[in-house]
Amino acid sequence: MVGREWKAVWVVGNATERRDIPDATVSRLPEYLRALTTLIEQGVASVSSEELASMVGVSSAKLRKDLSYLGSYGVRGVGYDVDHLSYQISLALGLTRTWAIAIVGMGNLGRALAAYNGFASRGVEVMALLDHHPSVIGTQIAGLTVEPFADLPRIARERGIAIALLATPARSTQEVADAVVAAGITAILNFAPISIDVPGGVQVRNVDLATEVQILAFHQQQRARGSADAAGALAEVLP
Amino acid sequence: MVGREWKAVWVVGNATERRDIPDATVSRLPEYLRALTTLIEQGVASVSSEELASMVGVSSAKLRKDLSYLGSYGVRGVGYDVDHLSYQISLALGLTRTWAIAIVGMGNLGRALAAYNGFASRGVEVMALLDHHPSVIGTQIAGLTVEPFADLPRIARERGIAIALLATPARSTQEVADAVVAAGITAILNFAPISIDVPGGVQVRNVDLATEVQILAFHQQQRARGSADAAGALAEVLP
DNA sequence: AAGTGTGAAGTCTTTCACAGCT
């Protein structure tokens, strides 16, 4: 009786813990994981918050705070066990399973994404390449055959596609997104330079190359302006 | 005399104003600009904060607050003049001039970046494609000839390269970054899945494809966990 | 009547600094 109640409490506590990870922390966890993977390859067994933080370029206080949302996986006076921490972060991110993704749009960017080999080692598997255009359908890219976009509903169901990457031209992207959602996919990574409308419950993240360059340009210009004035804030480094 | 003093005050006020734009706002300005460009193409002359905000997928209060950091460019009771607002945002971002960029690393991603035609219309011009590998040097990509990476110092000087995009393999990226910095370039957009060390005064932004997918995966997993529990937070949409 | 611009309140994120554990 006591044991049972205790277990229930633990389960609830655990679930609550996970739900509470702040967004800012979630967005940094993949970077910590990447650094830990490097350490594993180098055969390093233990790491301090200071060391790991400097690998990633954040402060050690921020790193410790971030990790504290996952649980207490460090050892005071010692540091973190690299393997164990890596496992715990994978667990928190949901990367102990593999996520099947589809890439839509086989232009230059779509091909580059298809050929990107940073996915496989990080819990993501490209399970389908799709395009609308007859001249691309049937061709091989990075070991996969390009299939007709119209087949997405069947493909998504059969292969359990959870996430779609859109590398389509801006003008057709909304239409493609609608079809992706209709096929039951609820997470989209959009590379097209346009914002898309999706129903509630569908997650969208945007990656816009020109936007990133423009943000850099802004800060470059600030600096130029600053030094033209008088005292330049030359030690400005972005996160 | 009075006129002169007044002008000086205006200049100082203006410069101060610009320096104070919050980072979060800066990162959204390119999106507003993109939406405004769409409106210009459609021949729309005026837009309300509500309309523009919904195009971009932010709240109208946030949009108005963001724009207020640039100045007062709207008309109460009416909205914003599309052309004028577009110009003011371009001005704030420093896009009234063209920024010369170089792309380093002509693998799949580098080629895709070189062929990306979202740059030209948005104040960014690709002025050099660089690679280390003899088999790529001299080939034409998207109308440009690939040049030896070793020539970067001269090229950067001659063509006024302000920003470098790194699409190099992870293992050589730090070395490439060092050379880029040595060539006098102070802004880097890094696509390699590794964090780089740069001296103070050099700006780095990272775009990591796998990271983005992993963040989506986290939220997908949260949802699955939530609905397995009891009440699912199904209306979860990311910014 | 409509819609901007903005103080003030509320929320989220980062940093500080030190108690607590090994």
Next chain:
DNA sequence: AGCTGTGAAAGACTTCACACTT
């Protein structure tokens, strides 16, 4: 002696709500 884990303080960002202008 050293390094984590974390309350509490500081800071950044978002949302609210309404005075103000056209």
